[in-house]
Amino acid sequence: MSDANPARFITLEGGEGAGKSTQARRLSEALHARGIENIVTREPGGSPGAEDIRKLLVEGEPGRWTPEIETLLMFAARVDHVARTIRPALESGAWVICDRFTDSTYAYQGAARGADADFIRRIEEATIGDFRTDLTLILDVPVEEAFGRIESRAHAENRFEKFDCAFHERLRQYFRQLAQRESERCVLIDSRGETERVSQQIWRAVASRFNL
Ligand code: TMP
Numbered sequence: 001m002s003d004a005n006p007a008r009f010i011t012l013e014g015g016e017g018a019g020k021s022t023q024a025r026r027l028s029e030a031l032h033a034r035g036i037e038n039i040v041t042r043e044p045g046g047s048p049g050a051e052d053i054r055k056l057l058v059e060g061e062p063g064r065w066t067p068e069i070e071t072l073l074m075f076a077a078r079v080d081h082v083a084r085t086i087r088p089a090l091e092s093g094a095w096v097i098c099d100r101f102t103d104s105t106y107a108y109q110g111a112a113r114g115a116d117a118d119f120i121r122r123i124e125e126a127t128i129g130d131f132r133t134d135l136t137l138i139l140d141v142p143v144e145e146a147f148g149r150i151e152s153r154a155h156a157e158n159r160f161e162k163f164d165c166a167f168h169e170r171l172r173q174y175f176r177q178l179a180q181r182e183s184e185r186c187v188l189i190d191s192r193g194e195t196e197r198v199s200q201q202i203w204r205a206v207a208s209r210f211n212l
Pocket of ligand 1: 108
Protein backbone atom coordinates (compact mmCIF):
# COMPACT_ATOMS: atom_id res chain seq x y z
CA MET A 1 0.00 0.00 0.00
CA SER A 2 1.52 3.39 -0.97
CA ASP A 3 1.78 6.31 1.45
CA ALA A 4 -0.78 8.15 -0.69
CA ASN A 5 -3.32 5.47 0.20
CA PRO A 6 -2.38 4.03 3.59
CA ALA A 7 -4.27 1.20 5.25
CA ARG A 8 -7.37 2.53 6.99
CA PHE A 9 -9.22 1.53 10.13
CA ILE A 10 -13.00 1.63 9.59
CA THR A 11 -15.60 0.75 12.22
CA LEU A 12 -19.31 0.04 12.01
CA GLU A 13 -21.43 1.07 14.98
CA GLY A 14 -25.09 1.10 15.97
CA GLY A 15 -27.63 -0.67 18.15
CA GLU A 16 -28.73 -4.29 17.98
CA GLY A 17 -30.13 -5.57 14.68
CA ALA A 18 -28.78 -2.66 12.62
CA GLY A 19 -27.19 -5.01 10.05
CA LYS A 20 -23.54 -4.28 10.86
CA SER A 21 -22.13 -7.77 10.28
CA THR A 22 -23.75 -8.10 6.84
CA GLN A 23 -22.59 -4.65 5.84
CA ALA A 24 -19.05 -5.27 7.12
CA ARG A 25 -18.84 -8.32 4.83
CA ARG A 26 -20.22 -6.42 1.87
CA LEU A 27 -17.81 -3.52 2.37
CA SER A 28 -14.94 -6.01 2.55
CA GLU A 29 -16.01 -7.54 -0.78
CA ALA A 30 -16.30 -4.12 -2.41
CA LEU A 31 -12.78 -3.20 -1.26
CA HIS A 32 -11.38 -6.55 -2.43
CA ALA A 33 -13.04 -6.01 -5.82
CA ARG A 34 -10.95 -2.82 -6.11
CA GLY A 35 -7.76 -4.63 -5.16
CA ILE A 36 -7.67 -3.30 -1.60
CA GLU A 37 -6.53 -5.96 0.83
CA ASN A 38 -8.58 -5.98 4.04
CA ILE A 39 -9.77 -7.99 7.00
CA VAL A 40 -13.09 -8.04 8.85
CA THR A 41 -13.05 -8.35 12.60
CA ARG A 42 -15.37 -7.68 15.53
CA GLU A 43 -15.63 -6.57 19.15
CA PRO A 44 -15.77 -7.80 21.75
CA GLY A 45 -13.49 -10.43 20.21
CA GLY A 46 -11.30 -10.52 17.12
CA SER A 47 -8.30 -12.28 18.71
CA PRO A 48 -8.25 -15.62 20.55
CA GLY A 49 -7.98 -14.05 24.02
CA ALA A 50 -10.59 -11.41 23.28
CA GLU A 51 -13.01 -14.07 21.98
CA ASP A 52 -12.66 -15.82 25.36
CA ILE A 53 -13.50 -12.57 27.15
CA ARG A 54 -16.46 -12.08 24.77
CA LYS A 55 -18.12 -15.17 26.21
CA LEU A 56 -18.07 -13.61 29.68
CA LEU A 57 -19.72 -10.50 28.29
CA VAL A 58 -22.43 -11.76 25.97
CA GLU A 59 -23.65 -14.82 27.88
CA GLY A 60 -25.86 -14.90 30.95
CA GLU A 61 -28.38 -12.59 32.54
CA PRO A 62 -28.50 -8.84 31.82
CA GLY A 63 -27.49 -7.91 35.39
CA ARG A 64 -24.50 -10.26 35.51
CA TRP A 65 -21.94 -7.38 35.52
CA THR A 66 -22.01 -3.77 36.63
CA PRO A 67 -21.37 -1.31 33.78
CA GLU A 68 -17.94 -0.53 35.28
CA ILE A 69 -16.89 -4.19 35.23
CA GLU A 70 -18.20 -4.48 31.68
CA THR A 71 -16.07 -1.48 30.73
CA LEU A 72 -12.95 -3.12 32.17
CA LEU A 73 -13.68 -6.40 30.38
CA MET A 74 -14.38 -4.60 27.08
CA PHE A 75 -11.03 -2.81 27.26
CA ALA A 76 -9.19 -5.96 28.35
CA ALA A 77 -10.52 -7.61 25.19
CA ARG A 78 -9.84 -4.49 23.09
CA VAL A 79 -6.21 -4.05 24.08
CA ASP A 80 -5.52 -7.67 23.07
CA HIS A 81 -7.45 -7.26 19.82
CA VAL A 82 -5.60 -4.06 18.89
CA ALA A 83 -2.18 -5.54 19.70
CA ARG A 84 -2.66 -8.95 18.07
CA THR A 85 -5.04 -8.34 15.16
CA ILE A 86 -5.69 -4.71 14.25
CA ARG A 87 -2.23 -3.13 14.43
CA PRO A 88 -0.45 -6.05 12.71
CA ALA A 89 -2.98 -5.95 9.85
CA LEU A 90 -2.65 -2.18 9.38
CA GLU A 91 1.15 -2.43 9.53
CA SER A 92 1.09 -5.11 6.81
CA GLY A 93 -0.94 -2.74 4.60
CA ALA A 94 -4.37 -4.36 5.01
CA TRP A 95 -7.39 -2.20 5.78
CA VAL A 96 -9.33 -3.21 8.88
CA ILE A 97 -13.13 -3.25 9.01
CA CYS A 98 -14.30 -3.72 12.57
CA ASP A 99 -17.83 -4.52 13.73
CA ARG A 100 -17.95 -2.22 16.81
CA PHE A 101 -15.14 -0.51 18.73
CA THR A 102 -14.71 2.04 21.56
CA ASP A 103 -17.82 4.06 20.59
CA SER A 104 -19.87 1.03 21.66
CA THR A 105 -18.40 1.24 25.17
CA TYR A 106 -19.42 4.91 25.53
CA ALA A 107 -22.87 4.01 24.14
CA TYR A 108 -23.64 0.74 25.96
CA GLN A 109 -21.73 0.95 29.24
CA GLY A 110 -21.89 4.77 29.41
CA ALA A 111 -25.04 6.28 27.90
CA ALA A 112 -27.29 3.22 28.17
CA ARG A 113 -26.08 1.60 31.41
CA GLY A 114 -24.79 4.64 33.31
CA ALA A 115 -20.99 4.23 33.66
CA ASP A 116 -19.33 7.63 33.99
CA ALA A 117 -17.88 8.87 30.67
CA ASP A 118 -14.71 10.13 32.42
CA PHE A 119 -14.14 6.71 33.92
CA ILE A 120 -14.39 5.19 30.42
CA ARG A 121 -12.05 7.86 29.02
CA ARG A 122 -9.41 7.14 31.65
CA ILE A 123 -9.50 3.41 30.92
CA GLU A 124 -9.34 4.15 27.19
CA GLU A 125 -6.24 6.33 27.64
CA ALA A 126 -4.54 3.78 29.88
CA THR A 127 -5.11 0.87 27.48
CA ILE A 128 -5.17 2.02 23.84
CA GLY A 129 -3.88 5.59 24.24
CA ASP A 130 -4.74 7.74 21.22
CA PHE A 131 -5.48 4.86 18.85
CA ARG A 132 -8.58 5.98 16.91
CA THR A 133 -10.61 5.03 13.85
CA ASP A 134 -10.20 6.74 10.46
CA LEU A 135 -13.92 6.47 9.71
CA THR A 136 -16.92 5.31 11.73
CA LEU A 137 -20.14 4.33 9.97
CA ILE A 138 -23.10 4.59 12.32
CA LEU A 139 -25.95 2.34 11.15
CA ASP A 140 -29.23 3.83 12.32
CA VAL A 141 -32.50 1.94 12.44
CA PRO A 142 -35.66 2.56 14.52
CA VAL A 143 -35.77 0.34 17.62
CA GLU A 144 -39.01 -1.44 16.52
CA GLU A 145 -37.47 -2.46 13.18
CA ALA A 146 -34.27 -3.62 14.90
CA PHE A 147 -36.28 -5.76 17.33
CA GLY A 148 -38.01 -7.47 14.40
CA ARG A 149 -34.59 -8.37 12.95
CA ILE A 150 -33.30 -9.66 16.30
CA GLU A 151 -36.34 -11.91 16.77
CA SER A 152 -35.84 -13.49 13.35
CA ARG A 153 -32.25 -14.55 14.18
CA ALA A 154 -31.63 -18.29 14.42
CA HIS A 155 -29.92 -18.07 17.81
CA ALA A 156 -29.75 -15.29 20.39
CA GLU A 157 -26.49 -15.53 22.35
CA ASN A 158 -26.48 -11.98 23.45
CA ARG A 159 -27.38 -10.68 26.90
CA PHE A 160 -27.49 -7.06 25.67
CA GLU A 161 -30.46 -7.91 23.44
CA LYS A 162 -32.40 -8.76 26.63
CA PHE A 163 -32.38 -5.19 27.98
CA ASP A 164 -35.64 -3.26 27.65
CA CYS A 165 -36.83 -0.87 24.95
CA ALA A 166 -35.75 2.26 26.87
CA PHE A 167 -32.18 0.92 26.94
CA HIS A 168 -32.21 0.50 23.16
CA GLU A 169 -33.70 3.98 22.65
CA ARG A 170 -30.87 5.49 24.75
CA LEU A 171 -28.35 3.69 22.56
CA ARG A 172 -29.94 4.95 19.39
CA GLN A 173 -29.99 8.55 20.63
CA TYR A 174 -26.37 8.33 21.77
CA PHE A 175 -25.20 7.12 18.35
CA ARG A 176 -27.25 9.73 16.47
CA GLN A 177 -25.81 12.51 18.61
CA LEU A 178 -22.29 11.12 18.19
CA ALA A 179 -22.68 11.34 14.41
CA GLN A 180 -23.51 15.05 14.75
CA ARG A 181 -20.87 15.82 17.36
CA GLU A 182 -18.01 14.07 15.55
CA SER A 183 -19.04 14.66 11.95
CA GLU A 184 -15.39 14.65 10.79
CA ARG A 185 -14.97 11.01 11.80
CA CYS A 186 -18.54 9.64 11.74
CA VAL A 187 -21.15 9.21 9.01
CA LEU A 188 -24.78 8.38 9.86
CA ILE A 189 -26.17 5.66 7.57
CA ASP A 190 -29.92 5.13 7.22
CA SER A 191 -30.03 1.37 7.73
CA ARG A 192 -33.77 0.80 7.22
CA GLY A 193 -34.99 -1.55 4.53
CA GLU A 194 -33.05 -3.00 1.59
CA THR A 195 -29.55 -4.35 2.29
CA GLU A 196 -28.30 -3.29 -1.14
CA ARG A 197 -29.43 0.32 -0.67
CA VAL A 198 -27.60 0.48 2.67
CA SER A 199 -24.44 -0.97 1.08
CA GLN A 200 -24.54 1.72 -1.57
CA GLN A 201 -24.72 4.49 1.04
CA ILE A 202 -21.79 2.92 2.86
CA TRP A 203 -19.73 2.63 -0.29
CA ARG A 204 -20.35 6.28 -1.17
CA ALA A 205 -19.22 7.34 2.32
CA VAL A 206 -16.04 5.23 2.16
CA ALA A 207 -15.16 6.17 -1.42
CA SER A 208 -15.61 9.88 -0.82
CA ARG A 209 -13.70 9.87 2.50
CA PHE A 210 -10.68 8.07 1.05
CA ASN A 211 -10.82 9.23 -2.58
CA LEU A 212 -11.36 5.75 -4.03
P1 TMP B 1 -22.71 -8.12 18.54
O1 TMP B 1 -21.56 -8.95 18.06
O2 TMP B 1 -24.04 -8.68 18.26
O3 TMP B 1 -22.60 -6.70 18.15
O4 TMP B 1 -22.68 -8.29 20.13
C1 TMP B 1 -21.77 -7.72 20.97
C2 TMP B 1 -22.52 -7.10 22.09
O5 TMP B 1 -21.61 -6.45 22.97
C3 TMP B 1 -23.51 -6.04 21.62
O6 TMP B 1 -24.75 -6.26 22.27
C4 TMP B 1 -22.94 -4.76 22.09
C5 TMP B 1 -22.05 -5.13 23.22
N1 TMP B 1 -20.90 -4.25 23.37
C6 TMP B 1 -20.84 -3.41 24.46
O7 TMP B 1 -21.75 -3.40 25.28
N2 TMP B 1 -19.74 -2.59 24.60
C7 TMP B 1 -18.70 -2.60 23.72
O8 TMP B 1 -17.72 -1.85 23.90
C8 TMP B 1 -18.78 -3.49 22.59
C9 TMP B 1 -17.66 -3.53 21.61
C10 TMP B 1 -19.90 -4.29 22.45
